Amino acid sequence: MSALSAWFWNERFWLPQNVTWADLADTENGEQYPRAGHLFYAFPIALGIFVLRLLFERIIAKPCAIRLGLQGSGPRKAQPNSILEKVFTSITKCPDGKHLEGLSKQLDWDTRKIQRWFRHRRNQDKPSLVTKFSESMWRFIFYLYIFSYGICFLWSAPWFWDTRQCWYNYPYQPLTTGLYYYYIQELAFYWSLMFSQFIDIKRKDFLMMFIHHSAAVFLLSFSYVNNMLRVGTLVLALHDSSDFLxxxxxxxxxxxxxKLCDTFFMMFGLLFVTTRLVIFPTWILNTTMFESWELIGPYPSWWLFNGLLLILQVLNVVWSCLVIRLAYRSLTRGKVIKDDRSDIESSSEEEDMAVNGTKRIHNTSSNGANRVNGHAANGQWADE
Incomplete structure (x- = not known):
């Protein structure tokens, strides 16, 4: 274990040349530098955030949703049918033509009625609008709070106005109270997301979001250990800027x-694309790749850190394309419609109306702009 620890904490990987861990020990005048042990404090804070969220949703968010007239019950349940239920639970949730034909003969139902039953059955375990509203309201409050906290903290920070300050005297940059609280709050929030994801609304990109949250925790922890906190705060604030919208x-x-939904989504899309495709490469990547090279020079963890940021930029391009596509649909069709991540299928009534030749209704009550979250907010380097 001692050999493994020495290998993992190799100073030549983590720190610039001629710098040791002993150099970053607490100084006599009270200055303190980041330590890996500090990261463990994020766990009890994450648990506290999780409990606070449950209380907030129950005491504040749910009453607000009900006052706005949102339905507390989920989608309409399928009528009881033992044969179809057995097929649904043990064979397939989306029967193909062969299964539909066999079931139609067995039950003497037409195939459209069977398809409608399976649609209702898939939807009946979906969360209600009250549940979804409560989850979004909690995230809105936290994202707005943490972004406001970050801006207030960075406003008086010299590196916010001059990014070269991120590298002056690096890594001998003391850990201030405000810097510590900002980082630990963000880290704890992402740990709480990893906990709550297993009880949150289940969506198609569950695995993708779990990987994203894990990557966010890794990047936050990594940048904390090698004291790249200053540039880390810039990345955090930049990626938090659009999530609450x-x-x-x-x-x-x-x-x-x-109309208000479309307005918020357009504001979100404009800010998201601007921050991820313009400000991030010209402000963040410029300082991490070029200014830092000039002032401190490259070393192994420097290469890893910049490699991860470049991967993040590729993801930002992908997520921005998805946001632009949804914005284009909104402009051309007059409203933000569902995307592929919607967690409730189109109602059978709507499809029946389309079959009957009547006007097809777009179901905006199930998630219009909603499901961009996994692609967008969760592009957040430290979340989404």
Missing amino acids: LEAAKMTNYAKYQ
């Missing part, structure tokens, strides 16, 4: 304030 769009979408 997305949650606001989702809440207004659930409450059926469509």
